[in-house]
Amino acid sequence: MMIRGSCLCGDVAFELSGKPHSLSYCHCSRCRKSEGVFAAVLIGSAEDFTLVRGADKITRLEPVAPWTHARAFCRTCGSALGEMQAGKIYVVAASALDDDPGLRPTAHLNIASKPAWYEIEDDLKKFEGNYVPA
Numbered sequence: 001m002m003i004r005g006s007c008l009c010g011d012v013a014f015e016l017s018g019k020p021h022s023l024s025y026c027h028c029s030r031c032r033k034s035e036g037v038f039a040a041v042l043i044g045s046a047e048d049f050t051l052v053r054g055a056d057k058i059t060r061l062e063p064v065a066p067w068t069h070a071r072a073f074c075r076t077c078g079s080a081l082g083e084m085q086a087g088k089i090y091v092v093a094a095s096a097l098d099d100d101p102g103l104r105p106t107a108h109l110n111i112a113s114k115p116a117w118y119e120i121e122d123d124l125k126k127f128e129g130n131y132v133p134a
């Protein structure tokens with residue numbers, strides 16, 4: 001199974017092989033500002049991540065403590081790409097996916113940081129902080 005992803009302008013494209021570990025929503029202020037109201041975050045094994053094109057188009061915003069996750073985005077169109085490869089895992093913005101990753105979201109993370117004007121209206125698990133479901 002191959003899951004394709006790309007940015008809005010198409011300069012950056014990636015492929016994910018194998019089954020991702022998790023799909024969750026993150027409501028932290030950094031995801032809100034970089035990806036919208038919240039971010040849908042897909043996580044899997046780093047070895048399953050392949051950058052197809054656009055290495056020279058990707059800009060990374062490195063985290064300043066206490067933050068730990070870098071932000072990759074296409075510098076032509078601004079599309080959020082997630083952290084992409086991050087040690088032993090990949091963390092990609094599910095908003096960049098062109099294919100169905102197969103699994104469905106299981107949780108809302110960092111809900112303590114969500115804006116007051118956004119209400120979560122489903123029954124998925126909710127975590128005040130940054131818990132990533134296994």
Ligand SMILES: [Zn+2]
Nearest residue numbers: 007009074077
């Ligand atoms: Zn782009």
Ligand SMILES: [Zn+2]
Nearest residue numbers: 026027028031
């Ligand atoms: Zn977040």
